[in-house]
């Protein structure tokens with residue numbers, strides 16, 4: 094009998110998944126607090142009617158709501174700082190983060206830092222969070238980031254020009270309510286960007302050096318759901334079963350990569366995102382086929398397994414199957430109108446040097462299946478301009 098490998102798995106929220114589960118928001122929140130700060134974005138939750146629905150559902154269970162709206166895409170530590178003041182002023186004992194990845198990340202950071210008095214930027218720079226925050230309930234309205242289950246929040250510090258994760262157990266939501274209905278109103282481009290982010294996270298989680306037999310179950314299952322539904326939700330956003338598969342895939346990818354970590358796409362996504370100002374998902378989708386090529390030898394077996402899992406090929410030859418996966422992803426990215434080269438994102442040769450140090454320092458890059466050296470990375474970036 095073979096021995097079992099050592100491994101670590103991060104904590105998970107209580108997860109409530111399925112169409113209609115948003116109706117359970119009030120009952121779950123009432124178990125955690127009585128005054129909720131509802132953190133959300135720039136209006137889509139309000140326009141879709143879900144904001145009022147959530148507030149009245151919380152009210153029916155005795156939970157009062159203060160809304161902190163206006164979280165912008167690619168959010169900053171300043172937004173967290175302002176939101177935390179709002180939480181203190183209103184005396185909230187709970188955060189409900191409802192929206193896309195940005196709203197979830199800001200809500201999680203506010204909740205995790207609620208007990209700390211230092212500036213949010215200090216913790217982003219690495220100061221330890223030592224005091225307990227307030228419980229967090231995460232309600233995603235996109236199927237992309239998996240932020241509802243992960244222990245980190247991606248934030249930009251404008252002053253330092255750094256995009257990085259705030260990480261800690263206090264950022265893990267107590268409850269994640271994943272209701273695919275909430276993603277129905279997401280427009281096609283945002284659906285494509287969120288979906289390819291989720292797919293990238295599933296694949297990077299599956300091929301990461303931190304992957305283990307448990308995370309592989311989650312990321313492999315995620316790949317199947319995401320690959321099977323991504324084209325359908327892009328073309329037909331009203332297709333609820335397809336939305337359900339995307340939401341489940343994104344959730345499963347999040348559970349997997351929270352423990353396994355990611356790879357070079359995500360290591361580069363932060364500097365490319367800062368320089369281009371483009372949405373995270375678009376950046377990830379654009380980089381993915383190139384990174385598969387970069388890693389193809391080092392991760393050949395895993396790529397081949399992924400290709401067979403999602404039905405791209407049944408070729409038993411790993412080299413051929415890994416190549417088939419690269420080709421399938423390339424075609425998908427084209428269909429989703431994501432772009433093919435860094436110049437499609439407005440990045441030029443002059444930007445290459447500035448991306449190298451942050452990409453090499455990223456923990457995602459450190460978990461890439463092929464070791465990434467500085468000369469390799471420079472060559473890679475120049476090739477994909």
Ligand SMILES: [Fe+2]
Pocket residue numbers: 238290291294359373377
């Ligand atoms: Fe991502």
